[in-house]
Amino acid sequence: ILATRKAVNEKEDENVGIESIEGVTSTINTVKHVGRGLESYQEKRQEKKLQKYLNQDAKLEQKIGFEKAYEGKYKAKGSNRINNYFFKKKIQREYNKEIRNTSGTRLIRGFKETARNAWNSIKRGSKKSSLYILGLLFLFFGIMTLMHSCSSMIMGGLGSIAGSSYQADDINVTNADVEYTKLEASLLKEIEDIEINNPNYDEYRYNLSSVGHDPHELIAYLTALFQDFKVNDILYVIEDVFNSQYDLTTQDIIERYTTTRTVTDPDTGERITIREVHEKKILVVTLNSRPLSLVLKERMDDEQKEIYNILMETKGNFMSFPSPIDGEWKSAITSMFGYRIHPISGEMSMHNGIDIAGSEGTKLKAIFDGRVVEAAFDRNGFGNYVIIEHESGAQAIYAHCSSVDVNVGDEVTRNDVIARMGSTGNSTGNHLHLELKEPSGNRLNPYFYLHSEIDEYPLSASTYYNGYTGNYGNPGIAYDTETVRQLFNEAERHIGKPYVYGANGPNAFDCSSFVAWSFRVSGVKPDLYRTTAQGIFNKTTPITRSEAKAGDIVFFTGTYGTSSPVSHVGIYAGNGFMLHAGDPIQYTSIDTNYWRNHFYAFGRLN
Structure with missing residues (x-):
């Protein structure tokens, strides 16, 4: 259980559902003793007085029991308004389950005891046998009515607490x-x-x-x-x-x-x-x-x-934490939590966080109150990173930062700026790699916990997540020069349009017409008219991958039967990605096995 779920009400305000159920159980206890009180008016009065105090003690014991369960299980870990709400909802779920499982048994046991007392009195020839029988019938119908009311009340409480929440931990x-x-x-x-x-x-x-x-x-x-x-x-x-x-x-x-x-x-x-x-x-x-x-x-x-x-x-x-960046995080997500094809190694591996793309220097914010426990540099992994720890022991890890704005030991509050987005360490582009750990050290998927106004799943995550089959989305690449931004602004307008062999836009393209159109219409290369992939290659100067940068062109061979060496072309976007006329037009990693096997050359237009 993540001990940092946000509280929306104070602790005392949240006992309403529990107290209503406690009221049900105390009412049940009262009903159990009604039969015995029928023996004499005086005994009944004494019984009612005694039961009143017993009920008060029982109710107090139940309340204390809940508070002890809450305090013992969670308070010792360090709780405040940010975790009270979630923990008490969990306790309420458990308490409701216990009430549901035991109330019926208690009711039946009380009814049997009352019936047995009445029958024993009848066998003794009591002059009040008829009174017992009437009382028993009255009690029976009362219990049936009460059980129906209890059921409605308990189910209503369960519905309000559990019906809108995930029940698994x-x-x-x-x-x-x-x-x-x-x-x-x-x-x-x-x-x-x-x-x-x-x-x-x-x-x-x-x-x-x-x-x-x-x-x-x-x-x-x-x-x-x-x-x-x-x-x-x-x-x-x-x-x-x-x-x-x-x-x-x-x-x-x-x-x-x-x-x-x-x-x-x-x-x-x-x-x-x-x-x-x-x-x-x-x-x-x-x-x-x-x-x-x-x-x-x-x-x-x-x-x-x-x-x-x-x-x-x-x-x-589950959503209880704010966005770690200014504005909406979900529309900028490029890689999800879970297994994926690694964008650098090309192997299947576990991704322990989510990646949120943006420009270098984007402010990164604390998602909960806590203390900075690590702020360091990891050359082969996280690059510049910072870890904040909530008093419960939960941690949030911010990786690949361009810079860190806090020091170990600093106290931070929600929405404090703690670092800046970057691409340090083992990274393919500017992004935040965000991890979330619960107090025992188990990693949790941040996607479940960050508040978002967007209901839909981010299509850009599909694009980067599968490496080459998605249909949309810039994988977090920020273009540094005005000319390159001008080129990609035009090219990105056509993302999602279909590939049609021989088409020349604007509703459909093939690979070479898409590249030529983007350079020509953007004004970056006004004289680059429709030609073949080989024709575009002939207008470039070959360069190495280390020399290639966003706005250059990448060429491939053998992707289909053609007499020319070059059979496919795309606009290189940097960080191992190209924007090209696949089917449909999309950003694609050039480091998958398919594109590595068909790679021909990089080129820069003359």
């Missing part, structure tokens, strides 16, 4: 989503290794939908089905949902094409044109993906859909 919520990302990353790795595992083809064609999901959708669905859950118990459900969302297929096709070549007849010296028919073996790779929300809604009944919709509206009541 924080670690299981995070780990359930991690299991889904593991399946997605394995799928992406399988696609990336297609050419390695299927080497005997002349050409590979990819028709790939994007990969990615909204973690809130998955957890809302699991909560609607199971309420509380343990990840190991529901792995089969996660895998089943995944198989319903994604479908990867391959198909072998043979295409024939004709080439011409001119030769000289050795006998006559005449130039002769020869036509030749060739065959090429092609592997077509297709990934169809469906929106996760549609997949999930097909699997739920009406009641589960209602719970799901409420949870999606409230985001499980």
